[in-house]
Amino acid sequence: MCLAIPSKILSIKGNTAEIDVGGNTKEVNIILTPEAKVGEYVLLHAGFAIQVIDEQSAEEIFDAWEEAYAALQK
Amino acid sequence: MQPYRNRDYARHLLDRLQQEATRPVSVMEVCGTHTVAIARSGLRELLPKNIRLISGPGCPVCVTDDLDLDLVIALAREPEITMATFGDMMRVPGTSSSLLEARSLGADVRVVYSPTDAVALAVANPDRQVVFLAVGFETTIPTVAVAVEQAVQQGLRNFSIFSLHKLVPPVMEALLTDPEVRLDAFINPGHVCTILGTEPFRFIPEKYGKPCVVTGFEAVDIMEALLMILQQYNQGRPSVEIQYKRAVRPEGNAVARGYIDKYFTPVTACWRGIGDVPGSGLALREEFAHLDAQRRFPITVTPGKRLKNCSCGQVLKGLKLPYECALFGKACTPMKPVGPCMVSTEGSCAAYYRYGTQRVGGAV
Numbered sequence: 207m208c209l210a211i212p213s214k215i216l217s218i219k220g221n222t223a224e225i226d227v228g229g230n231t232k233e234v235n236i237i238l239t240p241e242a243k244v245g246e247y248v249l250l251h252a253g254f255a256i257q258v259i260d261e262q263s264a265e266e267i268f269d270a271w272e273e274a275y276a277a278l279q280k
Numbered sequence: 281m282q283p284y285r286n287r288d289y290a291r292h293l294l295d296r297l298q299q300e301a302t303r304p305v306s307v308m309e310v311c312g313t314h315t316v317a318i319a320r321s322g323l324r325e326l327l328p329k330n331i332r333l334i335s336g337p338g339c340p341v342c343v344t345d346d347l348d349l350d351l352v353i354a355l356a357r358e359p360e361i362t363m364a365t366f367g368d369m370m371r372v373p374g375t376s377s378s379l380l381e382a383r384s385l386g387a388d389v390r391v392v393y394s395p396t397d398a399v400a401l402a403v404a405n406p407d408r409q410v411v412f413l414a415v416g417f418e419t420t421i422p423t424v425a426v427a428v429e430q431a432v433q434q435g436l437r438n439f440s441i442f443s444l445h446k447l448v449p450p451v452m453e454a455l456l457t458d459p460e461v462r463l464d465a466f467i468n469p470g471h472v473c474t475i476l477g478t479e480p481f482r483f484i485p486e487k488y489g490k491p492c493v494v495t496g497f498e499a500v501d502i503m504e505a506l507l508m509i510l511q512q513y514n515q516g517r518p519s520v521e522i523q524y525k526r527a528v529r530p531e532g533n534a535v536a537r538g539y540i541d542k543y544f545t546p547v548t549a550c551w552r553g554i555g556d557v558p559g560s561g562l563a564l565r566e567e568f569a570h571l572d573a574q575r576r577f578p579i580t581v582t583p584g585k586r587l588k589n590c591s592c593g594q595v596l597k598g599l600k601l602p603y604e605c606a607l608f609g610k611a612c613t614p615m616k617p618v619g620p621c622m623v624s625t626e627g628s629c630a631a632y633y634r635y636g637t638q639r640v641g642g643a644v
Contacts, residue, residue, distance in 0.1 A: 207340050207368060207626055208419040208471040209313050210527075235396065238422050238536045249474060249527055252366075252416075252423045253394025257474040257533055260526040 210249040212259055218244055223255065293503040294326060300510035301330040306462060307509060308598050310452060311469035312339035312626025313497050319631040321499035331506060334598035335631075336455065337551060338469060340415045340446055341368045341624040343596060345550040347583055348444055349374035352413055354581045355442070355573065356387040362405065364398040365413035367391045368624045371617065375584025379413075395420075395427035395441075402431070402439035411573045412441045419471045421445050421562065422536035425543045428564070428571055440573040443563055446549055448472050449480045450560035454551075456488045461597050465509045466492040467502065470524045477532025478520040485518035496524035543568055552620060553593020592619035595628050602629040609633060 213227040221237040225248070236242050239255045248255035309315060315335045318324055324333055337343045353374050356363040363379065370380040370391065383389040388408070392398050395412055402410035414424045424441060431439040448469060455461050468481060473494040484492045491512035495505035505523040512518050522528050540562070549561025564572045590612070591605035602608050602621065612618035614630050621627035625634075 207366070207415075207624065208311060208417055208469060209626075210419065210471045210474070212527075235394075235423075235426065237426055238533060238539065240535060249471070251419055251471065253396060254423045254426070256419065256422070256471070256536060257527055257529075 208251070210251040210256060212247050213250055214247050214261075215242055215244050215255075218242070223248075225250070225255075290500055290503065293500065293507060296507055297331065297503065297510065298328050300507060300514060301328040302514065304330045304332065305464045305510065305513055306332045306334055306598075307465045307467055307506065308334045308336045308455070308463045309467040309495075309502075310336040310338045310448060311467070311472065312342070312624065312628075312631075313471070314338065314467055314469070314495065314502065315628050316626055316631045317497050317499060318502060319635040321502075322635075323499050323502060327506070331510075333467075334463065334601075335595065335628040336466075336598055337451055337554060337596040339621070339624050339626045339628075340417050340420070341366075341372055342592065342620040342627045343446055343451075343551045343554070344369070344372060344415055344444055344620065345552045346373065346375050346586055346620075348550060349378075350376070350581045350584055351574075351579055352442055352444075353377050353379060353382050353387075355411065355577055355579050356382050356389055357385075358577065358579075360409045361577070362388045362390060362401065362408040362410045363413055364390045364392045364401055364410060366393075366415065368626075369413060369415060371623045372620050373617065373623070375586060395424045396430060399427050399430045399434075399436070399439055402436050403434070406438060408438060409577075410439050411577075412439070414441045414443045414445055416445055417448050417469070417472050418475045418540070419469075421544070422475060422533075422539045425539035428543050428568060429539070431571060432568065440571050440576050441564065442573040443544070443561070444549070445544070445562040446551065447546065447560045447562065449476070449483075450546075451551060451554065451557050452481070452484065454554065454557045454560070455597065456484070456490065458597065460599060463490070463598060465490055465513060465518075467505055467509075468492050468494040468520070470494060470496050470501075470528060473522075473524070473528045473532065475533045475536045477528070478522065478530045479532075481520045485520060489518050491518045492520050494520070494522040494524050494528050496527065551596070553596040590619040592621045592629070595619075595621050602632040605629070 398412035544562035
């Protein structure tokens with residue numbers, strides 16, 4: 207239930223940010239991360255940004271395991 | 281190097297784990313998302329035999345007590361009530377019913393994505409009493425606090441919350457002091473720690489001498505964390521370390537914690553299968569009592585009988601693995617769950633069932 211997904215902030219208006227999740231745009235509440243800026247990545251949970259995260263790492267983690275798992279089976 | 285994609289790195293981690301796992305170690309993951317990641321990746325089958333992963337009470341849906349749920353269901357049946365909650369809660373069994381069954385019998389129960397959606401529901405339906413059934417750990421609680429703030433600011437008279445929130449550090453301490461439970465280290469819940477940081481977990485190494493590592497949700501993250509745990513264990517220097525550095529800072533999210541403290545105060549909470557744990561729940565502070573559904577709508581129900589033969593309690597304490605329950609995959613499946621661990625997608629039993637986890641590694 208504590209699932210949170212990384213996404214990029216496209217624009218900010220007050221406590222609301224427009225974010226990109228896998229190519230879709232969505233509005234989220236950023237009142238819990240007042241330091242978040244346009245272009246940064248945040249973790250999303252229940253309609254809120256809950257933490258600003260390291261962008262490069264966020265991109266690197268996607269689809270990481272399948273390749274490694276296949277290699278480890280050999 | 282792209283560490284999370286590099287197969288050589290994964291192989292290297294596995295080799296290092298083999299070298300370090302010189303004696304048996306039981307590691308508990310206290311987060312349902314980790315339970316799912318471990319089951320989905322097949323990681324359990326690849327690890328050295330000396331490393332035993334056990335699943336703890338890491339799903340707020342699964343640990344909701346059936347008697348608490350009976351009260352919620354009774355309230356949902358009241359004609360003026362609209363009950364709103366997260367989708368995971370709908371099929372969780374109380375002692376005799378679920379919210380889904382209550383809805384099929386005419387109760388007004390709605391699924392929302394965010395707690396603030398429940399506030400919007402109250403605004404749009406001024407003739408209904410909207411109750412948000414608030415479940416969740418520290419990751420979710422700040423978002424409920426913001427919803428409460430919105431209701432206060434808008435002076436809503438038809439919005440309240442039924443707080444069944446649970447706090448993670450107190451239940452970890454309850455497990456550490458339970459004579460039945462044997463564990464050597466914790467994989468700390470990554471997203472709970474985005475809010476809490478590391479400070480609330482320092483008692484684990486300092487008072488109990490156990491390593492704990494805040495961990496991300498990819499299989500490689502979990503392997504890295506296990507290596508950090510084994511190194512702490514072997515070198516006799518238990519501490520709270522962060523593997524999931526891309527999302528977790530030692531100080532956590534102070535703004536979010538401020539929201540929790542502003543609206544809530546710790547109380548004793550009952551965890552399914554574990555029992556009462558002091559200071560592990562949250563109630564609204566006295567000045568916000570008018571938004572507390574338990575105080576606004578006093579409901580009593582005759583205590584039902586708890587589930588028979590269901591091992592969820594032992595699974596939640598890491599005493600049994602899901603397939604060691606007599607009901608697993610027979611009387612209890614995701615289509616027809618008996619216990620809560622089979623209901624939530626992040627429940628241990630549902631994860632084991634869905635990913636067909638092999639029967640390796642035993643429980644305590």
